[in-house]
Amino acid sequence: MTSTSSKLPDRKLQVGLGDSVLGRFAVAASGGRIVAIVFGRDDAALLDDLRRRFPDASLAADGGVADLVETVAGLIARPAMAASLKLDPAGTAFQKSVWAALRRLPAGATASYADIATAIGAPKAVRAVASACAANPIAVAIPCHRVRPKAGGIGGYRWGAERKAALLRAEAAL
């Protein structure tokens, strides 16, 4: 908008840390909406990740999001309840369209990167779709893990192929 750069005029983010079946995670919220869910090996790494994503925001540990932390932990354990969360992902128009398409994928279902590319009207931008998935700021709640290579296999995952496989396994069992 006005001066320097950045995407959103983020002021402060309420940050909560917690443990899930997939490891330590952080959830960042602003205005009652989730702006990020990230995984990391420890709290320092989690905060570092958030600082990289939101260089212009001040991060504050906030007990007010304790219930949110609990909700997210539950979501990671049981991905079926994703719909109830209020999300506010920051990104380009292209990225947002990709993420919106992903949110239309029900738990237990999967799509190929090519499927998503077609769904957003850019059938040739398959690789760009993968990049958009990799840039997804809200792990699990925006289900990037439900996108798999058309050729087969698990494909890559920002948080590690093992987590992706675990999520798919859990959702397939629903």
Next chain:
DNA sequence: TATTCCTGTCCTG
């Protein structure tokens, strides 16, 4: 089977 191009973003020189 091995290249090459496609497309959006980010990272590096």
Next chain:
DNA sequence: CAGGACAGGAATA
């Protein structure tokens, strides 16, 4: 500012 790398995939030789 230019070039390369990516969580992929289709087209071409």
